[in-house]
Amino acid sequence: MLPQEIIRKKREGGALNKDEIQFFVDGITNNGVTDAQVSSLAMAIFFQKLTLEERINLTLAMRNSGDIMRWDTIDAPIVDKHSTGGVGDNVSLMLAPALAACGAAVPMISGRGLGHTGGTLDKMESIPGYSAKPSNETFLKVVKEVGCAIIGQTGNLAPADKRFYGIRDVTATVESIDLITASILSKKLAAGLETLVLDVKWGTGAFMASFEDARALAESLVKVANGAGVKTSALITDMNESLASAAGNAVEVQNAVDFLKGTHIDSRLWDITVAQGGEALANAGLAASAEAGCDAMTKALQSGKAAELFGKMVHQLGGPADFMEKPELYLEKAPMEVPIYADTPGMVTRVNARQVGVAVVELGGGRVKPEDAVDPAVGLTHIAGVGTTVDSDNPIAIVHARDEDQVARATVALKAAYVIGDAADVAEYPAVRDRIAPTV
Template identity: 60%
Template sequence: MLPQEIIRKKRDRRPLDAGEIAEFVKGVVSGAVSEGQVAAMAMAVLLNGMSRDEAVALTLAMRDSGDVLDWSDLPGPVTDKHSTGGVGDNVSLMLAPIVAACGAYVPMISGRGLGHTGGTLDKMDSIPGYVSQPDNALFRKAVLETGCAIIGQTANLAPADKRIYSIRDVTGTVESVPLITASILSKKLAAGLQSLVLDVKVGNGAFMAKSRDATELATSLVEVANGAGLKTSALITGMNEPLASAAGNAVEVANAVDFLTGRWRDPRLLEVTLSLAAEMLHAAGIAASNQQGLQRANEALDSGKAAEVFGRMVAALGGPRDFVEKADAYLPRAAVELPVPSPTDGFVTAIETRDVGVAVVALGGGRTRPQDSVDHAVGITRLLPVGHEVKRGEPLALIYARGEVDAQAAAAKVLAAYQVGGRRPSRQKAIIRRISPHG
C-alpha cells in the first residue's frame, strides 16, 4: 500500500492493521517514506490516537527495524529500567549495580539529556576513559563479567525510532502517547530484555506535570509492553523537587558514588532506587515478592557489593580501576564555587524543579541544540530538599561554574526557583502509585 494511503486511513480515524504499520516503518528506514509523510503520520496519530493493538504493532515494527540483541547465553535473568526523566535523577547509576549484585543481568541502554532533564549517558561520559558507546562485543563482555553495563544506543538498534523521533521533535508531535510509548519500548525490546520496570515521573520537574497524564503514559507503556511480550510494570514517582541533592553530570556521578559507598544517601533518592530495585528483582524472578526484593537490594547496597559491581563495570568499559575509591580525583569540577544564600529564615516550602534543570543547562551542563557538547564539570550541589529548615544566609545550594558571570546567573535562577516560608510543608510522597499489567 502507498504511504499516503496509510496516512489517509489514520487521518480518517480508521484502524491500521499490523501489515500496514510494518510497511510504513520499513519505508521510514529505507527512505521510501519521505520526511513530510512521517510528519503527516505523526500528526494524524497525535490527533486521532492509536488502539492498543496498533501501538503494539508499531512498537514491534520499530523494534524489528534493526538489530535485536540476544542474551539467551547468560546464566541469569535479563532486566532493565527506564525513566521518563527528571532533575537530579541519577537512579540508574546505583540501580544497575544493586540489581546486578543480586544476580540479575542489566544491559542498560540509556539516552542523553533532553530539554531540562539530565541524561544518564552524559553523566557516564564524565568518567575519564569510560566508553559509553562500545561495540557489541565489549558491551556483551562487560555485562557477562560484571552483571551490568550502562551504555548508549548503538547505531542499528531501532533505527526507525531515530528518524521518527528527529521529525517529531521539530513538528510539534512529541507529546503523542502512542508515539512516546513505541519510541521507548522499541529500544527496550530490541535490547533483548525479559522484564522491564518503568519509572514515570510526575511533577514540575517532569515532562508530565499532571498526575492524569503520567498515569495515561504509564498505563500505555505497561499495556503495550506486555502486549508485545515483555513483562513490565511501572512506578509513578514524584518530581516536584530534584531527586538527588546534585544536578549536573560529574556532580551526579559523585553523588552516586557517595550513595553506593554509604557516605551520603539522599532520603527520597534512596526510597525510589530501592523501590525500583525491589520491583526489578521480583519481575526477574530473583525475589519471590517485592518485600523480599527490597530486603535483597538493601543487603547488596549495605554490604558494599553494589559499589564493587559499579567499580568493576567502570573498569570493564575503560574507566579507572580505582574510580570508586578516588572518584573526586578523577571527576572534573568547575573552578568557580558560589553558594546561593537563603533570603530569610524559614522552611523550603516549594522548588520550581524545571528551573533548576534549566540553570544546569545554562551553565553548559545540558544542550539547547542536539549538536551541542556538554560541560561535565559544571552543576549544582547541596540542593536543599522541600521541608528543610533554613536560616537567613544559609546556602540553599552550591553552584559550580566556569566563570563568575555564569555562576551569578545560575544562582539567580536557583534563588528564584526556591520558596522559603514560615511553615514546614507536608511531606510529598516519592512513590505515588504502581501500575501493573492487570490494573
C-alpha cells in the first residue's frame, strides 16, 4: 500500500477499510509514514469525517500499537473512568476508592494538567513520597490488594497516539471529534478495561464549550467503546463553574480528603461522583441499575470504607501511612493566603470557569507546555459558586500564593471570571445534564 493513496481516498470522501487503517497506524508507530503524510491524513479526516466502523478500526489499531495490560489474576470487574477535563475536577480521588469498596478493580491511569485544566496525576504527586509511576508489578499488586491505584501512564501504551496527537497539535486538527474519540479510547482500551464510564464536560471551562458539541463527542465515544467490546456509558456534566470549591493540586487533595472523611462535601462534586460511580457499577454488573449503583456508592462513602481504601492506596504507593489522619502534616502550604473580593457586592450570576483555571496557572499551579513544572502548594480555596452571595465578608475565592506578584495576576483572572448581579440573572445548570446509555 502507498500512504499517499490512502490519504487521497479519504480526501475524496471514501471510507478506509481495516487493512488501510492498520497500514497507516503501523506507519505512524514505526515511522514508515512522514509527519507530512500524518498531518495530511488528519486534515482529510477533519473535513471528510470517519464512519463508525472507521472510528472503531482506528481506535483498535492505535490500541494495538503497543502493550495491552492484562489483569488475569484479579477476580473482579476491571473498571475505569475518563473525564474530558475541567477546573476543580478531583472526582477520581473519591471515585476510585469508592468503586473499589463496592467490589470493582480500578486501575486508573491518569494524566497531567495542561492549559487551564488540572491533572489528576499532578494532584496525587502533591502527596510526599507518592509514586505515580510504579513498576507494572507494583501497580498490579496495589490494584489486587487495595482495589484501586491512581497512577500515570506506564509502559508502552498506544504509542501511535502519542505521535499522532503531537502532529495534530501543531496542524490545527485537534478539534476533530473522530480523532479525539480514537485518541481517548486507544489509551483507555490499552489499559485492559472491561467497562468504562465517561464524564464529558460542557461549558466555559470545558474543551467542548457547547452542550451540543459535548453530546456529539459523548455519543461518538460511547458508540466506539462499545463497538470495541468495552461496555461504556457517558454522563454530560456541567463545567460552567469550578466543580470543587478548591482548584490547584494540594488544595484539591485536601478537598478530596475532607470529602472522603465527610467533613466538607461540595454538593455538585457529590452529585457527579455518585452518578459516575452508579454508572460504572451498573456497567460492571456490580449493581442492578445505575440507581442501585448510586445507593452503593453513597454507602461506600458514608461508611468511611472509601476513605480507608484511599489511605491504603496512598501508603502502598509510597505515601505516608497516616496521610488520611493527618494530611495537614504532609500537604505543602503556600506562604500567602489572600481573600479576593468582588468589586461590588451581589450574587454570582455567571462564572467563566476557564478564567478560574487561568488564575491557578498564573499562580504556578498549572502548565502551559507539557514539560512545565507545577507548584503543588498554590491554588484557590473557598471558590464561590453560581448563586452565592459575595460581599465584603464573603470573597469570591482565597488565593494561596508564593508572592504578591502571583496574587496580583490571579486576582485579575479571578475578577474577569465572575459576573455579579442579582438572583433574577443567575444562570445555573444541573451538575449532570444528560446520559448516553451503553449501545450493547
